[in-house]
Amino acid sequence: QVQLVESGGGLVQAGGSLRLSCVASGRTFTITAMGWYRQAPGKQRELVATITNGGITNYADSVKGRFTISRDNAKNTVYLQMNSAKPEDTAVYYCHALGVQYINSWGQGTQVTVSS
Numbered sequence: 001q002v003q004l005v006e007s008g009g010g011l012v013q014a015g016g017s018l019r020l021s022c023v024a025s026g027r028t029f030t031i032t033a034m035g036w037y038r039q040a041p042g043k044q045r046e047l048v049a050t051i052t053n054g055g056i057t058n059y060a061d062s063v064k065g066r067f068t069i070s071r072d073n074a075k076n077t078v079y080l081q082m083n084s085a086k087p088e089d090t091a092v093y094y095c096h097a098l099g100v101q102y103i104n105s106w107g108q109g110t111q112v113t114v115s116s
Helices: none
Strands: 002-007 010-013 018-026 031-039 046-052 057-059 067-072 077-082 091-099 103-106 110-115
Touching (some): 002 091, 002 103, 018 031, 031 067, 031 077, 046 067, 046 077, 057 067
Parallel strands (some): 010 110
Antiparallel strands (some): 002 018, 031 046, 031 091, 046 057, 091 103, 091 110
16 A cells, blocks of 8 residues: 655745655555646546646646646655646645556645635
């Protein structure tokens, strides 16, 4: 199993920046990709960004050019740098890990609120 713990959420004004962190523990050697998803009230969970072990990234169109996902493999940590935040970015952000041996783990989520 892989356990994920997010941190860094909070309140930010529109146009501001925030950095989320997610630390993985457990069978981290099985992880092949990590990512961030978000869920706003009344909406389905949606992909924000993903990054593979090799550093290949993928972003939702709504965050391209504003958010950056990065990864420190030595620290088993993935980051989400959020710049130029918008009120529509308000959501609970979840860290996700995908890997071999049926690894499909979620963190508990961290709230991000962007005020207008």
